[in-house]
Amino acid sequence: MGDMTPSERLAANAATEGGFDRDTTYVEDRITADAPPGGPTGERVGQMVWPVEPGRYRLVAARACPWAHRAVIVRRLLGLEEIISLGLAHPLHGEPSWNFDLDEGGVDPVLGIHRLREAYEARIPDYPRGITVPALVDVPTGQLVTNDFPQITLDLSTEWREHHRDGAPELYPEALRPEIDEISRWIYTEVNNGVYRAGFAADQEHYDEAYDRLWAALDRLEEHLATRRYLVGEQITEADVRLYPTLVRFDPVYHGHFKCNRSTLREMPVLSAYLRDLFQTPGFGDSTDFEQIKQHYYGVHHEVNPTGVVPQGPDMGWLLEPHGREALGGTPFGRGSAPGPVPAGERVPAEHTPLPVG
Incomplete structure (x- = not known):
């Protein structure tokens, strides 16, 4: 890998799409x-x-x-x-x-x-x-x-x-944009869309390929994040925002529903600590509704779950356990500050999250 940047190392060996094709045509105004x-x-x-x-x-x-x-x-x-x-x-x-x-x-x-x-x-x-x-x-x-x-x-x-509010973080700092863009493309292809490739694979061959490719990506992330708190730079950026929604859905949905079941994310020491770090950061865990997530995936994807039965578990309280990621340096918002309380009308119901709601 030589003198590649961390994001270049992650992006290396990204394969072409196979088995599941997402429509990426949008209204681009x-x-x-x-x-x-x-x-x-x-x-x-x-x-x-x-x-x-x-x-x-x-x-x-x-x-x-x-x-x-x-x-x-x-x-x-x-x-x-x-x-x-x-x-x-x-x-x-x-x-x-x-x-x-x-x-x-x-x-x-x-x-x-x-x-x-x-x-x-x-x-x-x-x-x-x-x-x-x-x-x-x-x-x-x-x-x-x-x-x-x-x-x-x-x-x-x-x-x-x-x-922006006073103290808003720089999520897309100009000096880091090439690296953020590169790693974000890789995250989308290999992880965000990777779980869907496995979940909607039409046959065993495509599933096996998607499964292996996804876990290769997660293993690379485990290695990448072992020595750095965030994906790019010393604070949360757009890249972390793009990875988080997939990771936080992994154990309650993708592990079982999409058959991405080599292990749970909780069993991966680095990624589970990284996820706990983000979940406990204002803006991340307080916007995560596990009940609605499960209702959607298990209730809408009839080709994957014909009965529509929604599982009661898993217990996601482990996301509140200490993560120890502070030792790697960096701060969540850089020179900025945390956002204030969630507006009353936008709070996740208490029964849908392990976080205290108030």
């Missing part, structure tokens, strides 16, 4: 600080820019979804709760859409819609692809702005900077 007021401006859907305006947009997420979980974490770490409102979809959904059955009357109180599909089709009639979260919706028009989840979190860090 962006909300940018230099966009003209009013907006959007541009030539066509997917290439338009919308202006940064506090209160104009609603982030629609689902606590069950790992891709949406990233956006919820970043919004909280940066203190954007009063700037971009949050709508939470029900963990169970049918083919048509994510819906708002968690809200009174099954209607989002800000957007006034029952299904997220309504926002998609307000923008693109007869929208032909899957309805995904996270999604940013323009409140005045009720139209989807973007569902490009990798770009959403980067733009929250860079384009909304004027509205």
